[in-house]
Amino acid sequence: ALALLAGVALSPCVAFRPSPTTAAASARPRGAAIAAPATRTTPRSLRTPVPPHRRRRDAALAAATEHEDSPTDKLLIWLFGVRMAARGKRGANARLGMGYDDFVRLSKDLLAGGSARTTRAVLDVLDGLLPPGGKSLYRLLFPGDRKYACELNARITPIFFSWLVGPAEVQPVTREDGQVWASKVHISKCRYLEESGCTAACLSLCKRPTQTFFTEELGMPVSMTPDFETMSCDMVFGQPPLPLREDPAWRQGCLRTCSLVQESPPAAALPEPCARLPRPED
Secondary structure (H helix, E strand, O other): HHHHHHHHHHHHHOOOOHHHHHHHHHHHHOOOOOOOOOOOOOHHHHOOOOHHHHHHHHHHOOOOOOOOOHHHHHHHHHHHHHHHHOHHHHHHOOOOOOOOHHHHHHHHHHHHOHHHHHHHHHHHHHHOOOOHHHHHHHHHOOOOOOOOHHHHHHHHHHOOOOOHHHHHHHEEEEEOOOEEEEEEEEEEEHHHHHHOHHHHHHHHHHHHHHHHHHHHHHOOOOEEEOOOOEEEEEEEEEEOOOOOOHHHHHOOOOOHHHHHHHOOOOOOOOOOOOOOOOOOOO
């Protein structure tokens, strides 16, 4: 860019000397056809190859999904937005009737505090939504090692959280002891991951706090396994989450739709793992 500006600035000082092409153009008879300039193409050998998994991931992100929020959905978006705004940037606010994109923006403001503080802030939001004594009552009604408790939680999730993650369905899962429980919630295309377009937002604002809240606060083991190629996610009740060091999700690279990546040149390599993901010791 600097070289281009310098060339424009110095052009009046350079003596004009007609090039062979210019001379030929001036000598061309009036009305003669002008040949189209030859187009330059980048040699295939010099093009940066795009890995297949990134092509599939970019295709999944490009196929945007439309969601029609009901009045109840909008109320829940506002309720969670108010909680997020209270712990986000100073001056942030959540208005009644706010859109889902506003909710995503408010939630992503929490990422500025680092992974550990972000997880703590979301845990505070979830904790504030429970009535006094709610945790003790939940532990009493839904023991984490009981089949009925895990399956009931799986059935409730698509009903009450479709506004957040999109359509989901309950699927069977085979446990280590060979038993088959209908305790897995399959999210075909996570709305939050699609709208945020951010690996760190998915893992630090959804996966990690949700697993921690259910497993440690409510006594209900929950593991979440996002697929960044298809934007899907599997949430299994009754299955303990993997430790941070062993979970491959924390080595995931940035998505092309991330706001930080969009500020980089198109040919720049995507950071792997994402720069805003926590270190294993966090």
